[in-house]
Amino acid sequence: MRKSLIAIAALALAACATAPDPQAPKVKITPLGSHDGEFCPLDRALVFEDPDGTRILYDAGRTVRGPNDPRLGRIDALLLSHVHGDHLGDLIQPSANAGACPKPDFSVNVTPNSNMVNISLAKQAPMIVGGEMGSFLSAKVSSLGGDPGKLVRLVRYGAQTMVGKVMVAGVPAVHSNGLPAAFLPPEQAKLYAGGLTAYVGEPGGFVLRFSNGLTVYLSGDTGITAEQDLVVRGYYKANLVVMNIGGFPFTTGPDEAAYVVNSLVRPAAVIASHANEPATVGGKLSPTSRTAAFQKAAKMPVHVPLSGKTMEFDGSGRCTSGC
Numbered sequence: 001m002r003k004s005l006i007a008i009a010a011l012a013l014a015a016c017a018t019a020p021d022p023q024a025p026k027v028k029i030t031p032l033g034s035h036d037g038e039f040c041p042l043d044r045a046l047v048f049e050d051p052d053g054t055r056i057l058y059d060a061g062r063t064v065r066g067p068n069d070p071r072l073g074r075i076d077a078l079l080l081s082h083v084h085g086d087h088l089g090d091l092i093q094p095s096a097n098a099g100a101c102p103k104p105d106f107s108v109n110v111t112p113n114s115n116m117v118n119i120s121l122a123k124q125a126p127m128i129v130g131g132e133m134g135s136f137l138s139a140k141v142s143s144l145g146g147d148p149g150k151l152v153r154l155v156r157y158g159a160q161t162m163v164g165k166v167m168v169a170g171v172p173a174v175h176s177n178g179l180p181a182a183f184l185p186p187e188q189a190k191l192y193a194g195g196l197t198a199y200v201g202e203p204g205g206f207v208l209r210f211s212n213g214l215t216v217y218l219s220g221d222t223g224i225t226a227e228q229d230l231v232v233r234g235y236y237k238a239n240l241v242v243m244n245i246g247g248f249p250f251t252t253g254p255d256e257a258a259y260v261v262n263s264l265v266r267p268a269a270v271i272a273s274h275a276n277e278p279a280t281v282g283g284k285l286s287p288t289s290r291t292a293a294f295q296k297a298a299k300m301p302v303h304v305p306l307s308g309k310t311m312e313f314d315g316s317g318r319c320t321s322g323c
């Protein structure tokens, strides 16, 4: 009798340890894409909100409509994976939902400043970058009257920093990181004759650890790398992945990305990113899309980032609402 009571108590404890607790703190993740309720070709930007209220913007790109985009709210830090125009932000939309999801209207030119720098200056929030991007962005911030000591924070591979209660670490991405000429003043852009670019060090990805334990790997633009196994899973133990699935000719496509999540990082769940296709119509995933192929190939839930729709995740990487 006594033994069975102990066994029942042990079972109850085990159940408590695994059942989701509705009161447990959640991290909110909101995609800021080009078209409300859809997942469109150039969508990259996400806002992460820790239970402590800290808000972090990842790769504003072209779909955040400048610092006054009402979807931004307060921003405490910006993460930049690399300086290509679709991440640093060379063009933006003139208004919400401008153009159509398959072909958004990005007719407002924000070079040479960039969308990221404009948002950083307006919000007085630091841009967290690796490689050699810090010195380039510091010079740009200075030229626009900002304080680079406050607005640019270098976090190279292996290093980490805190934003509120959120740990931000730099991890490798294997891609390229030439600065497009549009981000330079005309006299410097002349150096690009012949197809050369100015290189600003390695591109990067990030690992974020939130105060509820959620540990998110942001792949940036990358191929398959050994560090996804040894570092992202082995050391940081990421339980949620934001994975680039765009494919030819730039990065991992659905098959490669599925290998990364199934065999290397092995998180509880994944958010697809950087699809370079109109993945949804009316908020529903197109069955012939790359995103659908990735969702089918991945062994864990793959969530589709619908612009403006907030997803909530518990500390174990499980989506508890909005997915």
Ligand SMILES: [Zn+2]
Residues within 6 Å of the ligand: 084, 086, 087, 221, 274
């Ligand atoms: Zn890209």
